[in-house]
Amino acid sequence: MAAVKQSTSGSAQPHRGIHDSQANRIEVDFGTYHHSTAQESNEIRQRAGRSFSALLGSLYPSGSSIRILDAGCGLGFLMQVAAECFPKAHITGVDLFEHGSISGISMDKAAKNMQSLGIDSRTSFLKHNLAQLMESATQYDLVLSNLVFHNIGKARFKAYANIFEALKPGAFFVIGDLFPDDKADMDYFRERSTLINESDEGGAGPWKYKIKVLRKQS
Ligand SMILES: C[S@@+](CC[C@H](N)C(=O)[O-])C[C@H]1O[C@@H](n2cnc3c(N)ncnc32)[C@H](O)[C@@H]1O
Numbered sequence: 001m002a003a004v005k006q007s008t009s010g011s012a013q014p015h016r017g018i019h020d021s022q023a024n025r026i027e028v029d030f031g032t033y034h035h036s037t038a039q040e041s042n043e044i045r046q047r048a049g050r051s052f053s054a055l056l057g058s059l060y061p062s063g064s065s066i067r068i069l070d071a072g073c074g075l076g077f078l079m080q081v082a083a084e085c086f087p088k089a090h091i092t093g094v095d096l097f098e099h100g101s102i103s104g105i106s107m108d109k110a111a112k113n114m115q116s117l118g119i120d121s122r123t124s125f126l127k128h129n130l131a132q133l134m135e136s137a138t139q140y141d142l143v144l145s146n147l148v149f150h151n152i153g154k155a156r157f158k159a160y161a162n163i164f165e166a167l168k169p170g171a172f173f174v175i176g177d178l179f180p181d182d183k184a185d186m187d188y189f190r191e192r193s194t195l196i197n198e199s200d201e202g203g204a205g206p207w208k209y210k211i212k213v214l215r216k217q218s
Pocket of ligand 1: 030033034071072073074075076077078094095096097098100101102105128129130131145146147148152159
């Protein structure tokens, strides 16, 4: 079994389910979040990864050939989580891929991470602003997102609209974020979906990290 070394922290992360016949260690760097150290970023991802995995497991059988979109994928952290939960899924990562809220971001670097993890054949990337209409007519069974929308103010509602447009009826939007104006987001979500699960991960003041599982109306 291959071990994944998250190169920004220097701490080796055991990685289950993905094998590498070329080498014993795989270099994967999911980047450092704005306002965080490399170590804090890795800790945030470890906690988020565990919570997302627990929530995703109940949405579809593990062997489902579903189509997944990771909205604001960064360097592909959540794509790895989704790939482990759903080994037959195809996952598309959408991002601006511009330097900003995550260090050293580029589509090339994200693609290299997928290659290192052995999941490049079932992942793809799209450079796109989520607040603008997606050109592709692809409909998704599941949209995931982590730590994206709290930074983009009211433009997030345009992005949410585009995400709901891209979801099949009855499909799921699982969003982890800080929700500084939770009521406004929930009012928006309630008109289009049902909140079927919520994991409150805590945090300081209004900056509480939550993961919401929303099911689009059929
Ligand atoms: C804090 S990073 C999180 C990355 C990844 N989801 C993770 O958890 O590691 C926020 C990401 O959202 C992306 N992003 C922010 N606004 C966006 C927009 N309007 N359209 C597409 N991507 C966006 C940024 O480029 C960045 O990669």
